[in-house]
Structures are given as structure tokens and as C-alpha cells.
Amino acid sequence: MKILVGYKRVVDYNVRIQVKPDGTGVVTDGVKLSANPFDDIALEEALRLREKGVATEVVVVAIGPADLTAHLRNGLAMGANRAIHVVTDAAVQPLTAARVFQRLVEKEQPGLVITGKQAIDDDANQTGQMLATLWDRPQATFASKVDISVESGADGKATVTREVDAGLEVIEVELPAVITTDLRLNEPRFIKLPDIMKAKAKPIDTIEFASLGIEANDHLKTTHYAAPPKRSRGVMVKDATELVAALKQKGLL
Amino acid sequence: MSKILVIAEHLGGKLNPSTARAVSAAAAVKPEAIDVLVLADAVDAIAAEAAKIEGVSRVLTIVRAENAHPLAAVLAPQIAKAAAGYSHVFVPSTTFGKDVAPRVAALLGVAQVSDVMSVESAHTFKRPIYAGNAIVTVEANSAHTVVATIRTASWPAAASGANSAPVEALNVDVALPSHTRFIELQQGKSDRPDLQSASKVVSGGRGVGSKENFEIIYKFADKIGAAVGASRAAVDAGYVPNELQVGQTGKIIAPELYVAVGISGAIQHLTGIKDAGTIVAINKDGEAPIFEIADIGLVGDLFKILPELDSAIG
Numbered sequence: 001m002k003i004l005v006g007y008k009r010v011v012d013y014n015v016r017i018q019v020k021p022d023g024t025g026v027v028t029d030g031v032k033l034s035a036n037p038f039d040d041i042a043l044e045e046a047l048r049l050r051e052k053g054v055a056t057e058v059v060v061v062a063i064g065p066a067d068l069t070a071h072l073r074n075g076l077a078m079g080a081n082r083a084i085h086v087v088t089d090a091a092v093q094p095l096t097a098a099r100v101f102q103r104l105v106e107k108e109q110p111g112l113v114i115t116g117k118q119a120i121d122d123d124a125n126q127t128g129q130m131l132a133t134l135w136d137r138p139q140a141t142f143a144s145k146v147d148i149s150v151e152s153g154a155d156g157k158a159t160v161t162r163e164v165d166a167g168l169e170v171i172e173v174e175l176p177a178v179i180t181t182d183l184r185l186n187e188p189r190f191i192k193l194p195d196i197m198k199a200k201a202k203p204i205d206t207i208e209f210a211s212l213g214i215e216a217n218d219h220l221k222t223t224h225y226a227a228p229p230k231r232s233r234g235v236m237v238k239d240a241t242e243l244v245a246a247l248k249q250k251g252l253l
Numbered sequence: 254m255s256k257i258l259v260i261a262e263h264l265g266g267k268l269n270p271s272t273a274r275a276v277s278a279a280a281a282v283k284p285e286a287i288d289v290l291v292l293a294d295a296v297d298a299i300a301a302e303a304a305k306i307e308g309v310s311r312v313l314t315i316v317r318a319e320n321a322h323p324l325a326a327v328l329a330p331q332i333a334k335a336a337a338g339y340s341h342v343f344v345p346s347t348t349f350g351k352d353v354a355p356r357v358a359a360l361l362g363v364a365q366v367s368d369v370m371s372v373e374s375a376h377t378f379k380r381p382i383y384a385g386n387a388i389v390t391v392e393a394n395s396a397h398t399v400v401a402t403i404r405t406a407s408w409p410a411a412a413s414g415a416n417s418a419p420v421e422a423l424n425v426d427v428a429l430p431s432h433t434r435f436i437e438l439q440q441g442k443s444d445r446p447d448l449q450s451a452s453k454v455v456s457g458g459r460g461v462g463s464k465e466n467f468e469i470i471y472k473f474a475d476k477i478g479a480a481v482g483a484s485r486a487a488v489d490a491g492y493v494p495n496e497l498q499v500g501q502t503g504k505i506i507a508p509e510l511y512v513a514v515g516i517s518g519a520i521q522h523l524t525g526i527k528d529a530g531t532i533v534a535i536n537k538d539g540e541a542p543i544f545e546i547a548d549i550g551l552v553g554d555l556f557k558i559l560p561e562l563d564s565a566i567g
């Protein structure tokens with residue numbers, strides 16, 4: 001079984017995002033970029049499935065500008081067999097990203113696609129679900145545990161524990177399917193130096209976005225960026241008695 | 254004129270308060286009608302609750318055995334069919350809505366607006382990106398149905414009681430997939446207030462130190478009638494179950510009072526409490542970032558302070 005992994009590059013989660021004063025975007029010049037944390041988890045899960053003998057090949061996919069090569073090399077150094085880079089300079093909205101993945105799915109025929117539950121830049125939380133829909137296949141979102149059983153001949157199924165508001169939900173989906181990762185699914189491995197050297201020999205296929213013939217119907221227009229209203233430092237109290245008095249005064253106790 | 258379909262969220266035969274919050278957001282569009290759609294295997298009790306929500310024009314129901322559990326792949330085709338004739342489909346931005354709404358949007362071939370915080374006009378909305386560190390204004394194409402998830406912490410629940418909207422059964426003729434099956438829901442049983450709708454929340458972090466020590470958080474929460482939450486570090490360390498996690502990847506909440514105990518105040522945690530009324534921080538490290546946003550701060554050892562608070566409250 002082949003696994004496709006969404007491997008998006010985003011602004012590193014430690015960066016404090018600044019909105020440009022003119023409201024046209026956020027400052028990304030010179031800012032540290034990393035793999036979306038949920039996508040590192042997606043890749044780790046795929047690698048573990050390969051190590052268990054469930055998967056035979058792990059392919060990382062990134063959609064974005066030409067300079068994504070170094071980012072994809074990280075995915076290869078972590079252990080992916082190869083990478084696909086769909087090249088575009090435009091900001092790709094989730095439905096368009098899902099359409100790109102759908103094209104790749106047609107070509108690659110994976111048994112499983114694993115994406116992050118959300119990318120921590122746009123926080124859309126849509127792409128995996130949209131891909132599953134366009135592909136007409138099941139989805140198991142917000143996964144914190146994945147068990148795959150493949151019987152000989154059959155396509156197999158995945159039993160997935162999902163982190164939902166009410167607790168943990170367990171569902172079973174037939175393969176092929178799309179799984180989106182939650183934070184507790186696993187802890188991604190660190191990349192070792194020799195692996196970075198080895199990764200240089202691994203293939204990266206580049207595909208021009210335009211060659212996929214996808215109508216990029218990005219229906220959402222972002223017209224303005226603003227900083228969120230700031231909460232400011234309040235008062236310090238010196239002990240429990242003062243705290244209780246302050247809360248009583250606000251009518252909160 | 255706009256016509257809005259709000260998808261009801263429910264569990265165990267009860268309507269989730271997130272539904273009434275989505276109705277508030279729908280009302281902000283000033284539409285001609287707000288209909289609530291209930292999909293379940295038994296709809297009566299849920300529909301009756303939905304019918305009482307102020308602003309609701311009609312409650313539509315789809316009763317099918319397959320709707321016993323909220324499986325996105327099963328619900329989405331029914332919702333997409335039912336959406337015909339509506340200008341907007343609103344779903345609460347809970348794990349339920351986040352799972353199902355993109356499927357509906359993809360079936361309709363439209364973009365989705367995630368986590369609507371405010372409605373500027375029928376097709377213009379504000380939503381957070383970068384864990385709430387920037388707020389964008391987005392314009393949806395008015396030629397298409399708007400599929401949106403509603404950030405529940407940004408909207409009060411629409412009042413309930415005065416309304417009695419008619420309830421109508423809907424027949425949608427659509428084949429449902431059998432490739433996705435519900436196995437079970439493991440739920441932490443609790444008599445405490447629900448974290449997502451509670452007016453007071455006490456959260457513990459890594460500073461609490463262990464599962465056993467977390468008793469001190471529960472005890473204080475019970476004393477003031479609060480729900481209990483936690484940081485991701487506390488969940489990851491196994492002190493409390495995952496459904497208590499507050500933050501970017503946990504629950505986004507807006508209680509009147511939030512008490513953070515032994516929590517450092519990482520941005521991913523703060524994302525979950527930006528809309529809280531009053532934030533109280535108790536931390537032994539006076540430099541902890543949580544104090545930069547807390548309305549009331551108290552530096553000290555939580556194991557000493559919580560019992561003192563207990564007796565000071567009396």
C-alpha cells in the first residue's frame with residue numbers, strides 16, 4: 001500500500017505573528033518556516049505504518065512556490081521514499097488544494113492519504129475532508145490512534161480513534177480513505193544528519209500547477225488583516241484573601 | 254434576501270448549546286428565514302428544543318437509522334441536498350461541524366469560511382488565522398452558497414423559550430455510503446458543568462504535577478461551581494482526558510471567569526481563552542507569560558494558594 005502525506009510548509013509555531021500595519025497581510029519576510037506540526041505527525045504515522053509492513057511506500061506532497069525543495073528534503077530525510085512538489089506561487093485555498101490532491105490520488109492510487117487536521121497558518125481545517133469528498137471515500141478526522149488491518153486481496157480497513165469534543169470516538173473506515181491527524185497521534189522523530197545526506201538522492205517530482213488543469217476557484221477573497229484585540233496586563237494581588245475580594249467585587253464569586 | 258440553514262448538533266437526544274450560538278450568527282446576517290436542520294435516528298426531543306430558539310423560522314428533520322451517529326460521510330450528502338434554495342449553511346465550529354462542513358462545501362463545490370467570529374455583511378465575515386494572532390476579513394462569492402462554521406466562543410446562545418417554530422419532516426432522496434461505521438464513543442462521565450458552555454472554568458497545567466494532584470483542581474472548581482479544563486501539557490502527561498484541553502487545538506471557550514493554575518501561558522493555550530471575561534492566573538513563576546494577559550495575577554505555589562482560597566471563600 002502506498003501512502004500520500006500532505007506536507008505543508010508554514011510559519012514556525014514559535015513565531016509571534018505580526019500583522020502588517022497597512023492590513024495587507026502578515027509579516028513573513030525572514031520569518032522561520034517549518035513543516036506544519038500536524039503534517040510532521042502525518043508523516044510519522046505513515047513511516048510507522050511502513051515500518052510495520054502495512055505500507056510499502058510513503059510519498060510527501062507539498063503545494064507551493066519553487067523554493068519548497070529544502071522543505072521537501074526534510075520530509076525525505078525523515079524517511080519518505082519520494083516527494084511530489086506541485087508548483088504554484090498563488091495562495092492555494094483548501095478546495096483547490098483538495099483538487100490537487102485528488103489529481104495526485106488518481107495518478108498514484110494510494111491506499112491511504114494522511115493530512116494534518118489543520119494547517120497552523122490559515123487554520124482552515126478543511127483540506128482532508130474535502131479531498132475525501134471529491135474522491136468519494138471515507139474520512140477519519142482528528143485521529144489520535146490508527147489501526148490498519150489489510151486482509152489479503154481485500155482493500156482493508158482502518159479503525160481510528162478520533163478526538164471529539166465529547167471524548168474519544170472510534171470509527172471504522174474502509175480503505176482507501178483519508179485520515180487527518182491530531183496532536184496526540186504520535187511524536188514525530190527527529191531528523192538525523194546522515195539522513196539529510198541520504199535524502200539528497202531521493203526523487204522529487206515537480207508538477208506545474210497549471211498542467212493539472214484545475215480550475216482554481218478560490219472563492220474567498222481576503223480583504224483585510226488586523227491584529228486581534230489585545231488583552232493587557234491587569235493587576236497583581238498578594239494573597240488568596242485579596243484575590244477573593246477582587247473576584248467578589250467583580251461579582252464573579 | 255438570505256435564507257440560512259443551521260445544522261443542529263446534538264448528542265444523546267439533547268441539543269448542543271453550540272446550535273443556538275450558530276443561530277445567533279445566522280441572525281446577524283438579518284436573513285428572511287433561519288431554518289434548523291436536525292439529522293438523527295430519533296428527532297422529536299431535539300427538534301422540540303430547537304423549535305424554542307428565538308429567531309428560528311422552521312425546524313426541519315431527517316429521520317434515518319443511518320443518522321444515529323454523526324458520521325460526516327453519511328450526513329453531508331443529506332445536508333447538501335437539503336441546502337438547495339438556501340443562501341447560507343451554518344454549522345457550529347465544534348469537532349462535529351469541522352468534520353462535516355467541508356464535506357458539504359466540497360459537495361456543493363464552494364469554498365468554506367471557517368470559524369466565523371463576526372458577520373460584516375451577508376457575504377463578508379471575520380475569522381481568525383495563525384491561532385488567533387491575526388484576524389482576516391474574507392469575502393465569499395455571492396453567486397454561491399456560503400458554507401461556514403461558526404466560532405462558538407464569539408457568539409452568545411440565542412435565547413430559548415419564547416419561540417415555537419413549526420417542525421417539518423424532510424424527505425431527501427440520496428444514497429448513503431456504508432464505508433464508514435461508528436464503533437463507540439468513550440466519554441468521561443462528569444456531573445460538573447460543561448467546559449464549552451460553563452460561565453466559570455478552572456484549568457490546571459503541567460504545574461499541577463500529577464493525576465492525583467489534579468484532585469485539588471477539581472475540588473476548587475466544585476467549590477465555585479466551575480467546569481474543569483487543562484493545558485495540552487496536562488493532557489499529554491495523562492493528568493486528565495483529552496476533552497478537557499483548552500487552546501488552539503482543544504476547546505475555544507469564553508467563560509465569564511477563567512482561572513489558570515500552573516499554566517505558563519503558551520500562545521496556543523491563550524488562543525483558547527481570548528474571549529474570556531476575567532482571566533485569573535496562579536503561577537509560582539512571576540515571569541510566566543500568562544501574567545501578561547491575566548486580569549488578576551497571584552504569584553505563589555498553587556498547593557498553598559488553592560486551600561487558602563477555599564477557606565477565604567468560606
Ligand SMILES: Cc1cc2nc3c(=O)[nH]c(=O)nc-3n(C[C@@H](O)[C@H](O)[C@H](O)COP(=O)(O)OP(=O)(O)OC[C@H]3O[C@@H](n4cnc5c(N)ncnc54)[C@H](O)[C@@H]3O)c2cc1C
Nearest residue numbers: 006007062063091093115116118119122123124125126127
Ligand atoms: C503569508 C500568507 C498569505 C496568505 N494569503 C492568503 C490570501 O490572500 N488569501 C487566501 O485565501 N489565503 C491566503 N493564505 C492562506 C492559504 O494559502 C491557505 O494556506 C490555504 O487556504 C489552505 O488552508 P489551510 O492550509 O489552512 O488548509 P487546512 O485544511 O487547514 O490544511 C489541512 C491539511 O491539508 C494539507 N495541505 C493543505 N494545503 C497544503 C499544501 N499547500 N501543501 C501540502 N499539503 C497541504 C496539509 O496536510 C494540512 O495539514 C495565506 C497564507 C500565508 C502563509
Ligand SMILES: Cc1cc2nc3c(=O)[nH]c(=O)nc-3n(C[C@H](O)[C@H](O)[C@H](O)COP(=O)(O)OP(=O)(O)OC[C@H]3O[C@@H](n4cnc5c(N)ncnc54)[C@H](O)[C@@H]3O)c2cc1C
Nearest residue numbers: 458459460484485486500501502503515516517522537555
Ligand atoms: C501545534 C500546537 C498546538 C498546540 N495546542 C495547544 C492547545 O490547544 N492547548 C494548550 O494548552 N497547549 C497547546 N500546545 C502546547 C503549548 O505550546 C504548551 O506546550 C502548553 O500549553 C504548556 O502547558 P502548561 O502551561 O501546562 O505547561 P508549562 O509550560 O510547563 O507550564 C507549567 C507552569 O506551571 C508553573 N508551576 C509549576 N509548579 C507550580 C506550582 N507548584 N504552583 C504554581 N505554579 C506552578 C510553572 O511556573 C509553569 O509556568 C500546542 C503546541 C503546538 C506546537
